[in-house]
Amino acid sequence: MHKRKRIDSKEIGLELALIFGGYFLKTEDLHYGYWTGDLDLNLSNLSRAQENYSNFIISHIPKNVKTVLDVGCGAGRFAHRLTNLGYQVDCVSPSPLLTERARSLLKNNSRIFECRYEQLRSERPYDLILFSESFQYVDMEKALQKSGKLLNDAGHLLICDFFKTEAEGKSFLGGGHRLTQFYDVIQRHPFELVENIDITGETAPNLDLENAFLVNCGFPVWKLALRFLDDRHSWLIKFLRWKFRTKIKKINQKYFAGARNAQQFATFKTYRLFLYKKTG
Numbered sequence: 001m002h003k004r005k006r007i008d009s010k011e012i013g014l015e016l017a018l019i020f021g022g023y024f025l026k027t028e029d030l031h032y033g034y035w036t037g038d039l040d041l042n043l044s045n046l047s048r049a050q051e052n053y054s055n056f057i058i059s060h061i062p063k064n065v066k067t068v069l070d071v072g073c074g075a076g077r078f079a080h081r082l083t084n085l086g087y088q089v090d091c092v093s094p095s096p097l098l099t100e101r102a103r104s105l106l107k108n109n110s111r112i113f114e115c116r117y118e119q120l121r122s123e124r125p126y127d128l129i130l131f132s133e134s135f136q137y138v139d140m141e142k143a144l145q146k147s148g149k150l151l152n153d154a155g156h157l158l159i160c161d162f163f164k165t166e167a168e169g170k171s172f173l174g175g176g177h178r179l180t181q182f183y184d185v186i187q188r189h190p191f192e193l194v195e196n197i198d199i200t201g202e203t204a205p206n207l208d209l210e211n212a213f214l215v216n217c218g219f220p221v222w223k224l225a226l227r228f229l230d231d232r233h234s235w236l237i238k239f240l241r242w243k244f245r246t247k248i249k250k251i252n253q254k255y256f257a258g259a260r261n262a263q264q265f266a267t268f269k270t271y272r273l274f275l276y277k278k279t280g
């Protein structure tokens, strides 16, 4: 008998981000913004900051690249930009909702492999394999092995994502492979480092935006919901509050205590653009 496939909570988070971002912020990009000095830090500038981020990646694509595999393409916006620039782009997307959006945007211009990168079965070669904030979701060893096989000779691997630092202390920010572990794994694969650019300073402000939203909007809504439930079903809610008291405490600490901010991000994470060239 087949085991039921569990829904991945991270995928649900990304799909929610797509729905809310698309509706309230008019952005379907699922990556951080790249905040330059001329942009005030507010939600209405998020889509411009995200466009800066895409421009930043595009400016680091090597000159000879023609074919690209966009791993974890989100709603397909970045792949769409690349196809408009003349690149031939294929995508990998394990999320049904994101794939549907990407398909309607990319039409027949791109092939979308609807699976996790680790499970991709294809021998089609590429000049560039791109991970735009998607590297943190893949198994590093398997992903690098696959990339080594799928890249053309002298092809490139571009990873733009955040990693965990070695900072001590408690962080309420999830996500990212440990940077030291990444260095350890990649040195066993046939890649030579071309660029390693630290963009933590430009991306960390996203956390201040998120924090302000959670504290000023998320927390009051959460409190209101609990008050309403207390009023309508008091004994049941009391029991549930007691039963899930540790979980509730964690949610409060993680999301509503102001601990998800730029300074914490800059301490516990490091956001990098890595460009590697295949050597063997």
Ligand SMILES: C[S@@+](CC[C@H](N)C(=O)[O-])C[C@H]1O[C@@H](n2cnc3c(N)ncnc32)[C@H](O)[C@@H]1O
Residues within 6 Å of the ligand: 011, 014, 029, 030, 031, 071, 072, 073, 074, 075, 078, 092, 093, 094, 095, 098, 115, 116, 117, 118, 131, 132, 133, 134, 137, 138, 139
């Ligand atoms: C934060 S979003 C980034 C989306 C897009 N690259 C961008 O820059 O807006 C992470 C993406 O990685 C994808 N993803 C998650 N796990 C994956 C896996 N194992 N293999 C391939 N893609 C994955 C998600 O479906 C999503 O599209």
